[in-house]
Amino acid sequence: MSQIYQHRARKRFGQNFLHDTGVIDRIIRAIAPREGDRMLEIGPGQGAITQSLVDSGVQLDVIEIDLDLVSILQDRFALAKNFTLHEGDALKFDFSRLNPEPSSLRVVGNLPYNISTPLIFHLLNNAHVVRDMHFMLQKEVVERMAAKPGGGDWGRLSIMVQYHCRVEHLFNVGPGSFSPPPKVDSAIVRLTPHAVLPHQAQDARALDRIVREAFNQRRKTLRNTLKNVLSAEEVEAAGVDGSLRPEQLDMAAFVRLADQLSAQPAAELS
Numbered sequence: 635m636s637q638i639y640q641h642r643a644r645k646r647f648g649q650n651f652l653h654d655t656g657v658i659d660r661i662i663r664a665i666a667p668r669e670g671d672r673m674l675e676i677g678p679g680q681g682a683i684t685q686s687l688v689d690s691g692v693q694l695d696v697i698e699i700d701l702d703l704v705s706i707l708q709d710r711f712a713l714a715k716n717f718t719l720h721e722g723d724a725l726k727f728d729f730s731r732l733n734p735e736p737s738s739l740r741v742v743g744n745l746p747y748n749i750s751t752p753l754i755f756h757l758l759n760n761a762h763v764v765r766d767m768h769f770m771l772q773k774e775v776v777e778r779m780a781a782k783p784g785g786g787d788w789g790r791l792s793i794m795v796q797y798h799c800r801v802e803h804l805f806n807v808g809p810g811s812f813s814p815p816p817k818v819d820s821a822i823v824r825l826t827p828h829a830v831l832p833h834q835a836q837d838a839r840a841l842d843r844i845v846r847e848a849f850n851q852r853r854k855t856l857r858n859t860l861k862n863v864l865s866a867e868e869v870e871a872a873g874v875d876g877s878l879r880p881e882q883l884d885m886a887a888f889v890r891l892a893d894q895l896s897a898q899p900a901a902e903l904s
């Protein structure tokens with residue numbers, strides 16, 4: 635693609651374009667687009683994934699920040715009636731503009747690695763309209779998302795993503811599949827929002843606050859890391875052993891701590 639359009643990749647927009655048709659096909663098979671699906675692609679670039687999505691007959695909206703790529707995409711998909719281009723920053727994009735039905739929107743993207751975590755948090759805030767999400771991310775980020783309690787990868791990202799979604803690490807992609815090649819390995823992840831949250835906090839902001847505080851100093855005991863938000867007695871009242879370290883707690887325990895915090899009359903949640 636890059637040879638055809640002569641676009642010079644911009645580092646500041648995290649541009650690593652997929653050129654490996656085997657990988658592109660594998661991604662499309664994982665997404666399994668069906669005619670009429672409502673889809674949103676973030677960062678379509680020169681259209682490596684976009685082309686197959688348009689061809690499959692989905693109703694596709696895309697958001698691209700780079701004006702040069704916007705004009706390439708406008709030319710390439712000028713005749714496609716099922717394609718709508720939004721120029722701008724996906725981090726600021728208001729998903730309600732698309733007017734999706736609840737649990738309908740299928741989100742995909744080979745994401746710019748420099749904004750992938752804030753972007754996923756932005757999407758989690760809109761999880762009620764999302765049916766599923768397929769992303770190419772740094773492999774290390776996918777491992778953290780899919781982590782289980784007890785290990786070094788279990789942290790804020792694992793907890794906040796798994797609170798909202800089922801996480802599947804589908805397959806890895808090496809640097810040679812991109813142009814220019816990134817310095818790290820990549821992986822495809824599928825996130826499917828839970829129909830019913832397995833562990834629902836009374837206030838999700840309290841969970842966010844507890845998890846941030848807990849993992850600020852992951853080597854310390856919970857009694858210590860949480861002392862700005864909960865007393866040692868409150869930690870025990872949530873049924874949590876304060877001498878444990880944050881990575882030893884599972885989701886249910888974090889939710890109990892969050893509920894303990896939101897039960898405080900003057901809790902500062904943000």
Ligand code: SAM
Binds near residue numbers: 647681724745746
């Ligand atoms: N999807 C293409 C592919 O697979 O070849 C391009 C992937 S490239 C890793 C990331 C794309 O996201 C680039 O096209 C880049 O310009 C775009 N991008 C970067 N930051 C963005 C943002 N904040 N909002 C929307 N698009 C962004």
